[in-house]
Amino acid sequence: MTKPTKAWYASWFDTPYYHILYKDRDYTEAQNFMDNLTNYLNIPEGGKILDLACGKGRHSVYLNTLGYNVTGVDLSEQSITYAKQFANDTLRFNVHDMTKPYPDTFDAVFNLFTSFGYFENEDCNLQTITSIKAELNEFGFGVIDFMNSNFVIENLVAENTKTIDGIAFNQKRRVVDGYIVKDISFKIDDENYKFQERVKALTLEDFNVLFNKAGVHLLDVFGDYKLHKYHPKTSERLIMIFK
Numbered sequence: 382m383t384k385p386t387k388a389w390y391a392s393w394f395d396t397p398y399y400h401i402l403y404k405d406r407d408y409t410e411a412q413n414f415m416d417n418l419t420n421y422l423n424i425p426e427g428g429k430i431l432d433l434a435c436g437k438g439r440h441s442v443y444l445n446t447l448g449y450n451v452t453g454v455d456l457s458e459q460s461i462t463y464a465k466q467f468a469n470d471t472l473r474f475n476v477h478d479m480t481k482p483y484p485d486t487f488d489a490v491f492n493l494f495t496s497f498g499y500f501e502n503e504d505c506n507l508q509t510i511t512s513i514k515a516e517l518n519e520f521g522f523g524v525i526d527f528m529n530s531n532f533v534i535e536n537l538v539a540e541n542t543k544t545i546d547g548i549a550f551n552q553k554r555r556v557v558d559g560y561i562v563k564d565i566s567f568k569i570d571d572e573n574y575k576f577q578e579r580v581k582a583l584t585l586e587d588f589n590v591l592f593n594k595a596g597v598h599l600l601d602v603f604g605d606y607k608l609h610k611y612h613p614k615t616s617e618r619l620i621m622i623f624k
Contacts, residue, residue, distance in 0.1 A: 393576045394457045398567070400437065402543070402550050411494075412443050414526075414606035418491075419447060421608060422522050422622070427471075428488035431516055433479045433509075434496030438464030445472040454483060480508040482515040490516050493526045498581035506581070510595040517624060523597065527619045529604065530582035533561060535614070556582065585613070588621060597623045 393399050424430065426448055432441040435453030437460045445451045445467075454477035455461050464474040477483055479492070480500075490513045500506060513523045534556055543550045553564045563578040581587075585602065592599050600623055603609060604616025611619065 393565075393578065394436070394455075395459045396576075398548070398550075398574065398576075401546050401548060402565070404545065408439065410606055411440060415440060415443055415447070417606065417608050418524065419444070419449070419489075422489055422524075424449065424488050429485075429518075431483060431485075431487045431490045433483075433490055433492045433513070435464065435474070436460050436494075436496075438467055438474060440491065440493055441472060441474070442467050445469070452483070452485070452487070454479065480505045480512060482512040485516070486518040487516055487521055488518060489522050489524065491524045491526070493524075495526070495528045495580060497525055497527055498583050499579065500581075503581070506583075507591050507594055510591050510597065514595055514597050521624065522600075523623045525588070525619075525621045525623075527583065527588075527621070528561075528580070529611075529613070529616045529619045530561065530584055531613055532615065532617055534582060537561070585611070585619060585621075588619075592623055599623045 427450055429450045429452070430444055432438070432444065432451060432453040435441050435455050436457070438453045441451045441453035441464065450471045451473075453464055453472075453474045455464075456476065456478055458476050461474050461476050468474055492509075492513070497509065498506060510523075517523060537554050537556070539555070540551070540553045543552065548567050548569060551566045555562050559582055560579045561582050565576045565578070567574050589599060599621060602611040602622075603618070603620040604611035605618050608620070
């Protein structure tokens, strides 16, 4: 069977298979990134953070253990349902479309792990940044942690198979019309599944155009989770701090 044709992220992210495929993500690295980022931004103790496109909430939960008041939002109802088991007085989760302003303001808004550039309508990219601007308080910082498209394209693995929990995920990657596309196929109980990820191959220059249109100012750019300097050709990440 071929799964739904609605926006790929609205269907793929809501399946259990997405979480199986990416279950081996490095949680220690993610936590170190949060330590480095919150220290760099000097977010006040008890400060409010919005985790935009939070998925199942792994960053939100860890940020909350550091003493921050965290709101995690995501378009995926299943992910938010899962994340809500971790909720407490200073940690909450809600279904929310990140192209629209969340009805509160924060000391920081984090958009992490390439949770940007998915939209078929590219106006939504600008709307998301405009919404982040509206979500920041007077002293707040926006953070977008995106892939370094230059590095990804240069090192693109055309095809591989990754077997997890007995499921062989065949992954094919290519660049099409400015998007990095990954086709994912696998079989379970004689049933064929196919999904596709499409992320706009945005560069720092592209983001600068969006920032200018949104009326926000880029303050710093880092190239990895240790907050080392960004190099256009060799950095794995494109981490942008703005307000």
